[in-house]
Amino acid sequence: xxxxxxxxxxxxxxxxxxxxxxxxxxxxxxxxxxxxxxxxxxxxxxxxxxxxxxxxxxxxxxxxxxxxxxxxxxxxxxxxxxxxxxxxxxxxxxxxxxxxxxxxxxxxxxxxxxxxxxxxxxxxxxxxxxxxxxxxxxxxxxxxxxxxxxxxxxxxxxxxxxxxxxxxxxxxxxxxxxxxxxxxxxxxxxxxxxxxxxxxxxxxxxxxxxxxxxxxxxx
Numbered sequence: 001x002x003x004x005x006x007x008x009x010x011x012x013x014x015x016x017x018x019x020x021x022x023x024x025x026x027x028x029x030x031x032x033x034x035x036x037x038x039x040x041x042x043x044x045x046x047x048x049x050x051x052x053x054x055x056x057x058x059x060x061x062x063x064x065x066x067x068x069x070x071x072x073x074x075x076x077x078x079x080x081x082x083x084x085x086x087x088x089x090x091x092x093x094x095x096x097x098x099x100x101x102x103x104x105x106x107x108x109x110x111x112x113x114x115x116x117x118x119x120x121x122x123x124x125x126x127x128x129x130x131x132x133x134x135x136x137x138x139x140x141x142x143x144x145x146x147x148x149x150x151x152x153x154x155x156x157x158x159x160x161x162x163x164x165x166x167x168x169x170x171x172x173x174x175x176x177x178x179x180x181x182x183x184x185x186x187x188x189x190x191x192x193x194x195x196x197x198x199x200x201x202x203x204x205x206x207x208x209x210x211x212x213x214x215x216x217x218x219x
Contacts, residue, residue: 003168011039018167021175027182030191034147038156041086050087050155053197057149058083058094060196073120078106078127085117088150088160095145098190099138104129112138144181145190153197 064080072082104111107127114124150157
Protein backbone atom coordinates (compact mmCIF):
# COMPACT_ATOMS: atom_id res chain seq x y z
CA UNK A 1 0.00 0.00 0.00
CA UNK A 2 1.38 3.43 -0.97
CA UNK A 3 1.70 5.49 2.22
CA UNK A 4 1.65 8.83 0.37
CA UNK A 5 -0.12 8.48 -3.00
CA UNK A 6 1.34 10.59 -5.82
CA UNK A 7 -1.09 12.06 -8.37
CA UNK A 8 -0.23 10.68 -11.80
CA UNK A 9 0.18 14.17 -13.28
CA UNK A 10 2.90 14.88 -10.68
CA UNK A 11 4.74 11.57 -11.01
CA UNK A 12 7.24 12.68 -13.66
CA UNK A 13 8.36 15.67 -11.60
CA UNK A 14 8.65 13.56 -8.46
CA UNK A 15 10.77 10.95 -10.24
CA UNK A 16 12.97 13.72 -11.64
CA UNK A 17 13.57 15.00 -8.12
CA UNK A 18 14.39 11.53 -6.83
CA UNK A 19 16.87 10.96 -9.66
CA UNK A 20 18.53 14.34 -9.05
CA UNK A 21 19.00 13.53 -5.36
CA UNK A 22 20.66 10.13 -5.90
CA UNK A 23 24.28 10.28 -4.73
CA UNK A 24 26.15 7.95 -7.10
CA UNK A 25 26.25 6.58 -10.62
CA UNK A 26 25.15 3.06 -9.66
CA UNK A 27 21.95 4.22 -7.98
CA UNK A 28 21.20 6.59 -10.88
CA UNK A 29 21.80 3.85 -13.45
CA UNK A 30 19.60 1.33 -11.64
CA UNK A 31 16.83 3.84 -11.02
CA UNK A 32 16.93 4.92 -14.66
CA UNK A 33 16.17 1.36 -15.70
CA UNK A 34 13.35 1.06 -13.15
CA UNK A 35 11.88 4.32 -14.43
CA UNK A 36 11.61 3.05 -18.00
CA UNK A 37 9.06 0.44 -16.89
CA UNK A 38 5.33 0.87 -16.39
CA UNK A 39 3.82 2.37 -13.23
CA UNK A 40 0.77 0.14 -13.76
CA UNK A 41 0.41 -3.59 -13.13
CA UNK A 42 -0.02 -5.87 -16.10
CA UNK A 43 -3.37 -7.54 -16.72
CA UNK A 44 -4.73 -10.45 -18.69
CA UNK A 45 -2.34 -12.37 -20.94
CA UNK A 46 0.59 -10.09 -20.12
CA UNK A 47 0.15 -10.69 -16.38
CA UNK A 48 0.19 -14.46 -16.93
CA UNK A 49 3.32 -14.20 -19.07
CA UNK A 50 4.97 -12.20 -16.30
CA UNK A 51 3.91 -14.78 -13.72
CA UNK A 52 5.38 -17.63 -15.72
CA UNK A 53 8.63 -15.71 -16.19
CA UNK A 54 8.79 -15.06 -12.44
CA UNK A 55 8.17 -18.73 -11.69
CA UNK A 56 10.99 -19.69 -14.05
CA UNK A 57 13.31 -17.34 -12.17
CA UNK A 58 12.25 -18.81 -8.82
CA UNK A 59 12.81 -22.35 -10.05
CA UNK A 60 16.22 -21.39 -11.41
CA UNK A 61 17.25 -20.56 -7.84
CA UNK A 62 16.12 -23.99 -6.66
CA UNK A 63 12.75 -22.99 -5.18
CA UNK A 64 10.12 -25.75 -5.36
CA UNK A 65 6.67 -24.47 -6.35
CA UNK A 66 3.34 -25.82 -5.15
CA UNK A 67 1.09 -27.19 -7.88
CA UNK A 68 -1.52 -24.91 -9.42
CA UNK A 69 -4.65 -24.76 -7.31
CA UNK A 70 -2.95 -25.85 -4.07
CA UNK A 71 -4.29 -24.16 -0.93
CA UNK A 72 -1.40 -22.20 0.56
CA UNK A 73 -1.45 -20.39 3.89
CA UNK A 74 1.90 -18.73 3.14
CA UNK A 75 3.77 -17.38 0.14
CA UNK A 76 6.67 -19.58 1.34
CA UNK A 77 5.96 -22.39 3.82
CA UNK A 78 9.55 -23.51 4.32
CA UNK A 79 9.29 -26.15 1.61
CA UNK A 80 7.69 -24.63 -1.50
CA UNK A 81 6.46 -21.39 -3.05
CA UNK A 82 2.86 -20.42 -3.62
CA UNK A 83 2.87 -19.81 -7.37
CA UNK A 84 -0.78 -18.74 -7.56
CA UNK A 85 -0.03 -15.06 -7.07
CA UNK A 86 1.26 -12.10 -9.05
CA UNK A 87 4.68 -11.97 -10.68
CA UNK A 88 6.03 -9.23 -8.45
CA UNK A 89 5.13 -11.24 -5.33
CA UNK A 90 6.89 -14.32 -6.72
CA UNK A 91 10.03 -12.30 -7.49
CA UNK A 92 9.93 -10.74 -4.02
CA UNK A 93 9.79 -14.20 -2.43
CA UNK A 94 12.60 -15.40 -4.71
CA UNK A 95 14.66 -12.44 -3.50
CA UNK A 96 14.01 -13.47 0.11
CA UNK A 97 15.13 -16.99 -0.79
CA UNK A 98 18.39 -15.73 -2.29
CA UNK A 99 19.03 -13.45 0.70
CA UNK A 100 18.28 -16.08 3.35
CA UNK A 101 20.91 -18.48 4.72
CA UNK A 102 20.03 -22.19 4.37
CA UNK A 103 18.58 -22.45 7.88
CA UNK A 104 16.04 -19.68 7.29
CA UNK A 105 15.02 -21.13 3.94
CA UNK A 106 13.44 -24.00 5.90
CA UNK A 107 11.22 -21.64 7.92
CA UNK A 108 7.74 -20.30 7.21
CA UNK A 109 8.05 -16.85 5.58
CA UNK A 110 11.83 -17.20 5.93
CA UNK A 111 11.61 -16.61 9.67
CA UNK A 112 10.55 -13.00 9.13
CA UNK A 113 7.09 -13.23 10.64
CA UNK A 114 3.80 -12.88 8.73
CA UNK A 115 3.66 -10.92 5.50
CA UNK A 116 0.68 -9.12 3.96
CA UNK A 117 -0.60 -12.31 2.27
CA UNK A 118 0.02 -14.69 5.20
CA UNK A 119 -3.18 -16.48 6.20
CA UNK A 120 -1.88 -18.40 9.25
CA UNK A 121 -0.32 -15.48 11.05
CA UNK A 122 0.16 -17.35 14.34
CA UNK A 123 2.30 -20.02 12.68
CA UNK A 124 4.38 -17.35 10.93
CA UNK A 125 4.85 -15.50 14.22
CA UNK A 126 6.04 -18.70 15.89
CA UNK A 127 8.57 -19.27 13.11
CA UNK A 128 10.02 -15.75 13.30
CA UNK A 129 13.69 -15.68 14.30
CA UNK A 130 14.89 -12.19 13.31
CA UNK A 131 14.67 -9.01 15.36
CA UNK A 132 12.36 -6.26 14.11
CA UNK A 133 15.30 -4.20 12.82
CA UNK A 134 16.80 -7.21 11.01
CA UNK A 135 13.41 -7.96 9.46
CA UNK A 136 13.19 -4.39 8.16
CA UNK A 137 16.65 -4.67 6.61
CA UNK A 138 15.80 -7.99 4.96
CA UNK A 139 12.48 -6.69 3.67
CA UNK A 140 14.12 -3.62 2.15
CA UNK A 141 16.81 -5.72 0.47
CA UNK A 142 14.26 -8.23 -0.89
CA UNK A 143 12.00 -5.43 -2.07
CA UNK A 144 14.72 -3.66 -4.04
CA UNK A 145 16.25 -6.86 -5.41
CA UNK A 146 12.84 -7.99 -6.64
CA UNK A 147 12.28 -4.60 -8.26
CA UNK A 148 15.67 -4.76 -9.99
CA UNK A 149 14.68 -8.17 -11.36
CA UNK A 150 11.31 -6.87 -12.53
CA UNK A 151 13.08 -4.13 -14.46
CA UNK A 152 15.48 -6.63 -16.01
CA UNK A 153 12.56 -8.79 -17.13
CA UNK A 154 10.72 -5.79 -18.60
CA UNK A 155 7.96 -6.10 -16.02
CA UNK A 156 6.34 -3.09 -14.26
CA UNK A 157 9.13 -2.45 -11.75
CA UNK A 158 8.05 1.17 -11.33
CA UNK A 159 4.67 -0.02 -10.06
CA UNK A 160 6.43 -2.03 -7.36
CA UNK A 161 8.80 0.86 -6.61
CA UNK A 162 5.76 3.04 -5.92
CA UNK A 163 3.69 0.39 -4.12
CA UNK A 164 6.57 -0.53 -1.82
CA UNK A 165 7.07 3.09 -0.78
CA UNK A 166 10.58 3.78 -2.07
CA UNK A 167 9.57 7.44 -2.53
CA UNK A 168 8.42 7.84 1.07
CA UNK A 169 10.57 10.56 2.62
CA UNK A 170 11.25 12.23 -0.72
CA UNK A 171 13.57 15.19 -0.19
CA UNK A 172 14.77 13.78 3.12
CA UNK A 173 15.90 10.16 3.28
CA UNK A 174 14.32 8.32 0.33
CA UNK A 175 17.29 8.74 -2.00
CA UNK A 176 19.92 7.85 0.61
CA UNK A 177 17.92 4.80 1.70
CA UNK A 178 17.65 3.58 -1.89
CA UNK A 179 21.38 4.08 -2.48
CA UNK A 180 22.33 2.38 0.80
CA UNK A 181 20.19 -0.70 0.17
CA UNK A 182 21.46 -0.92 -3.39
CA UNK A 183 25.06 -0.70 -2.18
CA UNK A 184 24.40 -3.53 0.29
CA UNK A 185 23.15 -5.68 -2.61
CA UNK A 186 26.21 -4.77 -4.66
CA UNK A 187 28.56 -5.67 -1.80
CA UNK A 188 26.88 -9.07 -1.56
CA UNK A 189 27.27 -9.44 -5.34
CA UNK A 190 23.53 -9.93 -5.70
CA UNK A 191 23.35 -7.43 -8.55
CA UNK A 192 25.50 -9.80 -10.59
CA UNK A 193 22.92 -12.61 -10.55
CA UNK A 194 22.05 -13.78 -14.04
CA UNK A 195 18.36 -14.40 -14.53
CA UNK A 196 16.80 -17.25 -16.48
CA UNK A 197 13.26 -16.29 -17.39
CA UNK A 198 10.43 -18.05 -19.19
CA UNK A 199 9.83 -16.92 -22.80
CA UNK A 200 7.07 -14.39 -23.45
CA UNK A 201 4.92 -17.10 -25.02
CA UNK A 202 4.78 -19.09 -21.78
CA UNK A 203 1.44 -20.40 -20.61
CA UNK A 204 0.42 -22.28 -17.48
CA UNK A 205 1.45 -25.52 -19.16
CA UNK A 206 4.70 -24.24 -20.67
CA UNK A 207 7.41 -23.44 -18.11
CA UNK A 208 10.65 -24.05 -19.93
CA UNK A 209 13.29 -21.48 -18.95
CA UNK A 210 14.98 -19.48 -21.68
CA UNK A 211 18.52 -20.50 -22.48
CA UNK A 212 19.97 -16.97 -22.49
CA UNK A 213 20.69 -15.53 -19.03
CA UNK A 214 20.73 -11.78 -18.35
CA UNK A 215 22.50 -9.73 -15.71
CA UNK A 216 20.35 -7.72 -13.33
CA UNK A 217 22.20 -4.42 -13.68
CA UNK A 218 23.38 -2.76 -16.91
CA UNK A 219 27.08 -2.13 -17.37
